Amino acid sequence: MLAGVIHQIMSGIATGGIYASVALALVMIYQATHHVNFAQGEMATFSTYIALTFINAGFPYWIAFTAAVVVSFAIGVAIERVLMRPLANAPILASVGVFVGLLLIVNSLSGWFFDYTIKQFPTPFPDRPMLGGYLSGHELGSTAVTLIVLLSVYLFFRHTRLGLAMRAAAFNATSSRLVGVRVGWMLALGWGLAAAIGAVAGCMVAPIVFLDPNMMSGILLYAFAGALLGGIDNPLGAVLGGFAVGIIENLGGAYLVGTELKLTLALAIIVMVLTIKPTGLMGRKVYSRV
Amino acid sequence: MRSPFTRRGGQERVTNLLEAKGLHAAYGETRVLHGIDFAVRQGGVTALLGANGAGKTTTLRAICGLVRTTGTMTLDGKRIDAMATEDIVRLGVAHVPEGRGTFMELTVEENMRLGAYTRPAREATADFEHMFDYFPRLKERYKQQAGTLSGGEQQMLAIVRALLLRPRLLLLDEPSFGLAPLIVQEIFRILARIRQDAGVSILLVEQNAAIALEFAEDAYLLETGRIVMAGSSADISKDEGVRRSYLGY
Numbered sequence: 230m231l232a233g234v235i236h237q238i239m240s241g242i243a244t245g246g247i248y249a250s251v252a253l254a255l256v257m258i259y260q261a262t263h264h265v266n267f268a269q270g271e272m273a274t275f276s277t278y279i280a281l282t283f284i285n286a287g288f289p290y291w292i293a294f295t296a297a298v299v300v301s302f303a304i305g306v307a308i309e310r311v312l313m314r315p316l317a318n319a320p321i322l323a324s325v326g327v328f329v330g331l332l333l334i335v336n337s338l339s340g341w342f343f344d345y346t347i348k349q350f351p352t353p354f355p356d357r358p359m360l361g362g363y364l365s366g367h368e369l370g371s372t373a374v375t376l377i378v379l380l381s382v383y384l385f386f387r388h389t390r391l392g393l394a395m396r397a398a399a400f401n402a403t404s405s406r407l408v409g410v411r412v413g414w415m416l417a418l419g420w421g422l423a424a425a426i427g428a429v430a431g432c433m434v435a436p437i438v439f440l441d442p443n444m445m446s447g448i449l450l451y452a453f454a455g456a457l458l459g460g461i462d463n464p465l466g467a468v469l470g471g472f473a474v475g476i477i478e479n480l481g482g483a484y485l486v487g488t489e490l491k492l493t494l495a496l497a498i499i500v501m502v503l504t505i506k507p508t509g510l511m512g513r514k515v516y517s518r519v
Numbered sequence: 520m521r522s523p524f525t526r527r528g529g530q531e532r533v534t535n536l537l538e539a540k541g542l543h544a545a546y547g548e549t550r551v552l553h554g555i556d557f558a559v560r561q562g563g564v565t566a567l568l569g570a571n572g573a574g575k576t577t578t579l580r581a582i583c584g585l586v587r588t589t590g591t592m593t594l595d596g597k598r599i600d601a602m603a604t605e606d607i608v609r610l611g612v613a614h615v616p617e618g619r620g621t622f623m624e625l626t627v628e629e630n631m632r633l634g635a636y637t638r639p640a641r642e643a644t645a646d647f648e649h650m651f652d653y654f655p656r657l658k659e660r661y662k663q664q665a666g667t668l669s670g671g672e673q674q675m676l677a678i679v680r681a682l683l684l685r686p687r688l689l690l691l692d693e694p695s696f697g698l699a700p701l702i703v704q705e706i707f708r709i710l711a712r713i714r715q716d717a718g719v720s721i722l723l724v725e726q727n728a729a730i731a732l733e734f735a736e737d738a739y740l741l742e743t744g745r746i747v748m749a750g751s752s753a754d755i756s757k758d759e760g761v762r763r764s765y766l767g768y
Binding site for chain 2: 390393394396397400401403404405406407408409410411412
């Protein structure tokens with residue numbers, strides 16, 4: 230029994246890492262635009278197809294992986310520059326409409342370019358049990374990759390000039406302009422980073438759930454639940470929330486509701502957070518005095 | 520009407536750092552400035568006075584390219600009226616905006632780093648100590664979230680953020696707003712010191728006309744988007760109408 234619980238928690242952390250990455254991508258765009266990018270999941274799926282295309286063309290795994298991350302970054306930047314920029318001062322419904330449209334467009338493009346059949350996606354990690362059988366090689370490897378990504382993003386935002394400028398642009402665009410920060414480009418960079426993080430998440434989850442155009446739709450829900458649970462305006466909260474949702478999902482699926490109803494847990498978390506504590510557990514309290 | 524364009528002309532050549540001619544500004548359909556001319560002398564302090572809604576804040580925002588304008592503006596002879604805010608800033612125009620523009624969620628340190636964003640990091644860090652000379656209180660609050668500062672401290676931080684740009688022109692929007700008289704005095708005392716040390720030119724917007732006229736050499740009086748009076752602060756303080764409407768004696 231205890232071994233089973235530990236096993237579920239470990240797998241929960243592994244899948245939670247994926248949710249945490251996508252949740253972080255959601256938060257990054259939310260902080261800058263105050264909208265949730267519904268297309269984040271489909272963009273990640275598309276990125277995974279890019280990686281698969283490179284792999285099928287004969288490139289080594291990590292080259293293909295890096296190429297997918299770089300191309301996704303460029304696509305993210307392009308989406309902000311071309312689609313989002315004209316909407317900077319648009320009413321909220323217009324933005325939501327564009328996000329939903331983007332979701333449908335990217336989903337259809339994935340199906341059109343790469344067809345709708347379910348595909349296998351390779352893992353670069355050894356296919357044998359690790360840590361005394363609690364985790365598969367892929368689970369352990371993908372958790373490590375996720376943690377490296379999250380840590381790098383944290384260090385980037387905390388300790389670099391550009392990271393600080395990006396945070397500033399998200400918090401207060403006018404003040405940022407007045408100190409010389411090129412706010413438009415900071416938003417575009419944010420989209421690029423979110424898309425790149427999504428690409429990593431997609432490549433790490435695809436060997437487990439297999440690749441098809443709707444691969445990320447469920448994952449986006451878990452990630453959204455994680456982001457809300459931690460606080461949609463708090464990157465650290467969202468990451469912890471993502472891990473928490475992964476663990477809750479695995480434990481709940483094994484002992485509570487069964488695997489069929491796991492997604493319901495995510496929805497239940499979303500509803501609970503929104504009704505009980507809309508700012509999330511770690512939602513930022515902004516102090517202001519006059 | 521006398522203006523700094525002609526003042527002292529003849530004996531001493533007066534150069535204007537900032538010159539605006541026929542400046543119009545509007546928010547959408549609402550026109551706020553109706554073709555105003557003004558200037559800030561190199562190394563001088565100019566005050567922009569007027570009641571609420573006269574267009575003082577809009578004038579400052581127009582200089583920084585934050586509102587749509589027509590007319591010409593030059594900084595040291597260079598046209599800035601069609602430039603992006605980020606580029607105007609890089610020419611050395613620092614703006615302490617209405618409401619102070621504090622990055623509430625960031626720390627005092629991060630606010631200061633942002634102020635020096637356009638300059639090499641090492642050079643800027645050396646300036647930090649200099650800023651703490653002027654505002655020792657910010658040193659105590661260095662690692663604190665800026666949103667927890669008092670109004671006066673936030674005003675100081677806003678000034679520091681602007682100074683860290685090493686500006687040639689400092690635009691101050693109501694530095695006295697919402698502050699206790701003692702704090703206001705302290706801030707203006709420090710501004711006077713900064714002005715001497717840094718040789719920065721200042722355009723000051725104030726509702727508190729008494730403080731502004733004492734601090735500035737030149738002044739303009741703005742009424743509903745038009746300049747109705749311009750001249751030396753001394754002359755303007757003597758004006759009967761100004762005394763009654765803005766100085767209250």
